[in-house]
Amino acid sequence: xxxxxxxxIVDRPATEGRPGRALVPVRAAPLPVPAESAETGSxxxxxxxxxxxxxxxxxxxxxxxxxxxxxxxxxxxxxxxYALLAFQPELHPDYDRTVGxxxxxxxxxDKPRDYVREWEDRLDFERSHNADNEVVVDRTRRILSVLxxxxxxTDVMV
Numbered sequence: 001x002x003x004x005x006x007x008x009i010v011d012r013p014a015t016e017g018r019p020g021r022a023l024v025p026v027r028a029a030p031l032p033v034p035a036e037s038a039e040t041g042s043x044x045x046x047x048x049x050x051x052x053x054x055x056x057x058x059x060x061x062x063x064x065x066x067x068x069x070x071x072x073x074x075x076x077x078x079x080x081x082y083a084l085l086a087f088q089p090e091l092h093p094d095y096d097r098t099v100g101x102x103x104x105x106x107x108x109x110d111k112p113r114d115y116v117r118e119w120e121d122r123l124d125f126e127r128s129h130n131a132d133n134e135v136v137v138d139r140t141r142r143i144l145s146v147l148x149x150x151x152x153x154t155d156v157m158v
Contacts, residue, residue, distance in 0.1 A: 057115070057151060058112040061109045061111075061113065064085065064086075065091060068082050068086040076146055077143070081139050081142055081143050081146075084140070115147055116144070116147050120144060123137070
């Protein structure tokens with residue numbers, strides 16, 4: 001482990017013949033701002049605003065691409081899983097001339113999608129058409145598992 005320009009570089013076990021590394025941002029967490037209670041007049045470090053959950057059932061391809069990078073940097077996804085989740089064909093500038101020309105549908109990179117449903121469909125496809133490739137099926141299953149966990153409601157208060 002070493003510190004380089006505000007990042008901690010942590011050596012992790014190698015995967016698939018590649019050396020592993022994780023970049024962990026090192027920033028001091030902001031101190032909570034005391035909120036004055038209307039009932040007691042005292043200050044408390046806890047606000048009553050719920051932490052916003054990521055709504056993976058209403059994300060645009062642009063948002064999914066950004067979120068997948070966050071999940072990779074946080075160590076939730078491997079690089080290979082990140083690459084699968086981050087790849088959003090509609091973000092490619094030639095989409096309308098290639099895939100869009102074949103499907104008859106233009107790119108809509110700002111239209112929300114239900115990514116849990118999309119990855120459920122993808123897992124079904126991989127199981128039925130690519131069952132002999134366990135690596136692809138396992139990666140797809142893992143991504144779906146992460147998306148389902150993100151879809152769970154939270155009641156954490158900060």
